[in-house]
Amino acid sequence: MTDQEIIGQILQGDLNRYKLLVERYQSIVFRTCMGFLHNKEDADDLTQDIFIQTYQTLSAYKGEASFSTWIYRITVNASLNKLRKSSKNPFLQRLENVFGSEKGKEYNFPVSDAENPETLIIQAERNEWVEKALNSLPEKQRTAIVLSKYDDLSQREIAVIMETTEGAVEALIQRAKANLREKLSALSKKKKN
Amino acid sequence: MNCQLCQKESDAYHSGNLSEGLRMQVEMHLEHCRDCSESFQLWAIADVVMEAEKAVKSNPFLVTRIMAGIEEMEHEGATRLRIPAYQKVLKPILISASLAAAIFIGVFVGSTYLPTGTVQRIPVELSYMNDAALESVDLYSQL
Numbered sequence: 001m002t003d004q005e006i007i008g009q010i011l012q013g014d015l016n017r018y019k020l021l022v023e024r025y026q027s028i029v030f031r032t033c034m035g036f037l038h039n040k041e042d043a044d045d046l047t048q049d050i051f052i053q054t055y056q057t058l059s060a061y062k063g064e065a066s067f068s069t070w071i072y073r074i075t076v077n078a079s080l081n082k083l084r085k086s087s088k089n090p091f092l093q094r095l096e097n098v099f100g101s102e103k104g105k106e107y108n109f110p111v112s113d114a115e116n117p118e119t120l121i122i123q124a125e126r127n128e129w130v131e132k133a134l135n136s137l138p139e140k141q142r143t144a145i146v147l148s149k150y151d152d153l154s155q156r157e158i159a160v161i162m163e164t165t166e167g168a169v170e171a172l173i174q175r176a177k178a179n180l181r182e183k184l185s186a187l188s189k190k191k192k193n
Numbered sequence: 194m195n196c197q198l199c200q201k202e203s204d205a206y207h208s209g210n211l212s213e214g215l216r217m218q219v220e221m222h223l224e225h226c227r228d229c230s231e232s233f234q235l236w237a238i239a240d241v242v243m244e245a246e247k248a249v250k251s252n253p254f255l256v257t258r259i260m261a262g263i264e265e266m267e268h269e270g271a272t273r274l275r276i277p278a279y280q281k282v283l284k285p286i287l288i289s290a291s292l293a294a295a296i297f298i299g300v301f302v303g304s305t306y307l308p309t310g311t312v313q314r315i316p317v318e319l320s321y322m323n324d325a326a327l328e329s330v331d332l333y334s335q336l
């Protein structure tokens with residue numbers, strides 16, 4: 001059954017059909033949220049909000065773009081909005097850090113020497129560097145790099161989602177990578193000193 | 194190979210998508226160029242972190258949570274739809290009617306009030322009259 005057929009049935013009142021869409025797209029929505037938020041619980045909550053918001057606005061979907069493009073756009077906008085809101089409230093963020101809200105950070109890093117606490121500290125530190133470096137990128141560069149690295153989308157697919165040209169996406173990704181390297185280099189030098 | 198080309202192939206190199214010839218050229222450049230070598234190492238770190246985040250799985254009950262949220266929302270919407278006559282029409286009418294009544298009563302009660310200052314006064318001369326000295330009118334009428 002195509003997305004369009006499912007949407008037609010939902011709009012005719014068959015609410016249960018929406019479950020099919022959620023199952024089909026939840027992993028890509030979650031992964032994209034993860035790329036922006038770097039926190040499992042926040043990404044879970046935002047994924048839930050996004051699917052509820054998508055359901056509420058489903059009648060506005062006219063099928064001009066594919067449903068996946070549409071939901072990617074909603075996800076990117078929701079993630080950027082969430083980041084903008086949280087950056088407006090640095091006090092709350094600091095409080096969260098102080099009270100150890102490192103929720104959902106227990107990823108399975110491919111650590112060779114996982115028992116070694118020193119290795120774990122280095123891993124946590126590197127994790128923080130990359131998060132900081134990604135968060136310092138301008139929104140468009142960040143969107144392009146998340147869609148490319150976390151969602152494995154081609155430059156053409158990213159261009160459709162971001163409503164721009166493939167050339168512009170290539171330039172955004174190149175600049176994002178250069179900025180990331182520069183930022184990571186600065187952070188690692190700061191650590192050495 | 195120059196630095197620019199080397200950086201450009203960085204992604205393909207890390208994901209193992211370079212041809213044997215290009216891979217060897219990149220590695221030869223990295224052996225001699227400290228900048229590119231450091232940059233590659235940092236990118237490798239970023240790659241590991243991003244791959245780890247990418248592998249994180251969402252809450253297994255997420256679909257159930259989403260569907261429950263939507264069903265609850267729909268239920269609330271249906272309850273709202275069942276009483277539109279009261280919620281959307283009757284309530285505002287009642288509120289505006291009682292407001293109009295309150296204003297009318299206020300104006301009406303206000304207009305019936307007469308301050309003591311405007312009540313007709315008894316002429317001062319009358320207070321000098323001696324009622325006892327007045328002749329009774331009845332006396333003459335009986336004649």
Ligand SMILES: [Zn+2]
Nearest residue numbers: 195196226229
């Ligand atoms: Zn070089």
